Amino acid sequence: MLNTNNDIFDILAHIHSSKCDKTNNFEEFLDSWTNEIISQRNISFPNGIHGLGWLISYLNTIDFLNNDTDKLLYDVDDVLYKLAINEILNNSDTNKLLDYLSYFIERLLNKSLSVNNYREVLLYEVVYLIIADLNKKINLGSSDIFTNVMILIKYNFILKQELLHIDMIKEVYNLLLDKTVNYIISNDTSNYIEQLYLLKLSDIYNPMKTDISHIIQNAIKNLVISKNYKSDWYEIVNFEKKISNHSFLDKKNLYVYVSNFPIYS
Secondary structure, three states, rough: OOOOOOOOHHHHHHHHHOOOOOOOOHHHHHHHHHHHHHOOOOOOOOHHHHHHHHHHHHHHHHOOOOOOOOHHHHHHHHHHHHHHHHHHHHHOOOHHHHHHHHHHHHHHHHHHHOOOHHHHHHHHHHHHHHHHHHHOOOOOOOOOOHHHHHHHHHHHHHHOOOOOOOHHOOOOOOHHHHHHHHHHHHOHHHHHHHHHHHHHHHHHOOOOOOOOHHHHHHHHHHHHHHOOOOOOHHHHHHHOOHHHHHHHHOOOHHHHHHHHHHHHH
């Protein structure tokens, strides 16, 4: 049973469960949850205005909400725009930037947005600024494989959506992909099971270069042969489980899944 103490991960899990439908009860809960967050002036992700904005934008994108959500999201856009710019100007944290990027990309996917050209320009502007800052921060010699993979799956998602001039990210994406995959296979791949499966899902969603795709597939195959393959993502990659049977996914992984390999595509 949902309550106003839940975060977006809890709500997302509920939405993608068999217990949830488009009822007035859910919309009443969402209204209460929204009012609670606004009254607390919490701007964080996943249990503040940032998380609220992403969730409502996502529900709009998958046609779960029938209401026009733009008026509420305009205020969220403005708050997060300022926060994202501040993050960029003050030696930004990569993971925070990725969360901001997820929100603004989700907003650009909203169908109703096409009627407001000014708003669309503002969203594209901040997306370009975030990506430019991420590109400057990427360290091709870094062993922070988790962060590298999260950037890669987000960039691959953006390339698939064809929302931006792809030259801005394609060269960086290819370089980072080569370096990251080579680092993983040059080390103990069992330490990077989650990352390999995420890269494989990304490859399924929007195919990578053939040689890299084969390297990832072979690394996964070797993990399976050695029975060293325990991961939430194993179920999806190998058995093509549908999102409606999401109970095997950790709720945070569910967010990663729907925000990078969208079920509505």
